[in-house]
Amino acid sequence: SQTIHQWPATLVQPVGSPLSLECTVEGTSNPNLYWYRQAAGRGLQLLFYSVGIGQISSEVPQNLSASRPQDRQFILSSKKLLLSDSGFYLCALTPKAFFGQGTRLTVV
Amino acid sequence: AQSVAQPEDQVNVAEGNPLTVKCTYSVSGNPYLFWYVQYPNRGLQFLLKYITGDNLVKGSYGFEAEFNKSQTSFHLKKPSALVSDSALYFCAVRPPPLNTGFQKLVFGTGTRLLVSP
Numbered sequence: 001s002q003t004i005h006q007w008p009a010t011l012v013q014p015v016g017s018p019l020s021l022e023c024t025v026e027g028t029s030n031p032n033l034y035w036y037r038q039a040a041g042r043g044l045q046l047l048f049y050s051v052g053i054g055q056i057s058s059e060v061p062q063n064l065s066a067s068r069p070q071d072r073q074f075i076l077s078s079k080k081l082l083l084s085d086s087g088f089y090l091c092a093l094t095p096k097a098f099f100g101q102g103t104r105l106t107v108v
Numbered sequence: 109a110q111s112v113a114q115p116e117d118q119v120n121v122a123e124g125n126p127l128t129v130k131c132t133y134s135v136s137g138n139p140y141l142f143w144y145v146q147y148p149n150r151g152l153q154f155l156l157k158y159i160t161g162d163n164l165v166k167g168s169y170g171f172e173a174e175f176n177k178s179q180t181s182f183h184l185k186k187p188s189a190l191v192s193d194s195a196l197y198f199c200a201v202r203p204p205p206l207n208t209g210f211q212k213l214v215f216g217t218g219t220r221l222l223v224s225p
Contacts, residue, residue, distance in 0.1 A: 006151075034213065043217040044198065090151055094213055097142050097200070101151040 002027040006091050006100035013107055019064075019078040021103050023091030026072065031093040033074040035066055038088040038102075050074060081107045110135035112201050114216035121189045122224050129184040129219045131199030141182040142200040143173055146218075152198060158182060169193070189223045196220050 003026045013019060025031055035047040046059045048066035056066050063082050067075045074091060086107045091100040111134045121127045133139055140159050144152040156167025163175040173184045184197060199216040 036215075044215040046212070046214070049212065088149075092152075092213070094202070097157070097202075097213060098154065099144070099152040102149075104149060 002031075002093065002098055004091055004093060004098055004100035006089075006103055008103060009101065010104045011106070013081050013105065015083055015107055016080050019076070019081050019085070019105070021076040021089055021091075021105075023074040023076075023100055024072055025074075025093050028072075028093065030071060033068065034092040034094070035074065035076050036090045036092060038090060039086075044090070048076070083107050110139075110201050110203060110212070110214050112199050112214055112216040114197075114199055114219045116219050117217075118220045118222065120222050120224065123191050124188050127186050127189045127193070127221065127223070129197050129199075129221060131182045131184065131216060132180050133182060133199070133201040134180065135201050135203050137203050139182075140202050140204060141173075141175060142213075143167065143171070143182075143184050144198045144200065145169075146196040146198065155184070155197075189221075191223050191225055194221055194223045 005024045007022060033050045036044045037047055038044050048056055048058055050056050050068040053068055053071055063085055064078050086105055089103045113132045115130055119129055142157045143155040145155055146152050155171050156165050156173055158165045158175045166172045171184060171186050173182055175182050196218050198218050200213055202213045
């Protein structure tokens with residue numbers, strides 16, 4: 001069965017510090033992978049998606065970047081965090097449309 | 109481009125009563141439709157999906173959803189609500205797979221369900 005692992009579960013980082021959130025999947029190959037951000041416990045904003053290794057598409061301009069160094073690994077990064085980067089970050093895969101448990105990021 | 113609308117920010121229902129959470133969609137071709145539930149500080153949990161076949165789809169925790177192509181709707185329902193059903197519910201849509209290209213999974217803004225004892 002397919003599973004998604006996200007870590008860490010929670011993270012508190014100072015403004016201006018770097019960020020690296022990792023998402024790995026098991027039980028499938030060549031998935032489409034997504035990073036979403038959820039602010040204030042409501043709607044999901046699609047940040048990035050990837051159809052394969054090294055292939056990243058950005059949905060909105062922002063302070064974040066994504067990389068896919070391996071087929072089942074999807075990384076969300078920032079060189080310098082802003083307060084507005086705070087939120088709940090979710091990794092997902094299709095076609096089964098599974099989600100990871102999320103990372104709660106608080107930028108202070 | 110596909111889109112999803114969840115017209116209600118919040119739905120209130122008494123325990124034991126039936127519940128409906130509304131969702132309408134817009135997509136080219138035959139849609140793949142999903143419902144998810146999110147509990148506080150947790151990831152999204154899959155409830156059910158419609159791809160093809162019977163318009164009434166049964167899912168986890170006693171939930172079901174009815175696909176209505178003419179009304180482009182996919183409302184979530186449960187015959188008898190439980191207090192533990194209180195959570196945030198998301199509807200999502202994506203177009204059917206193509207030989208090439210990427211099919212984006214798009215979410216509604218979510219509906220908060222509150223079930224009172």
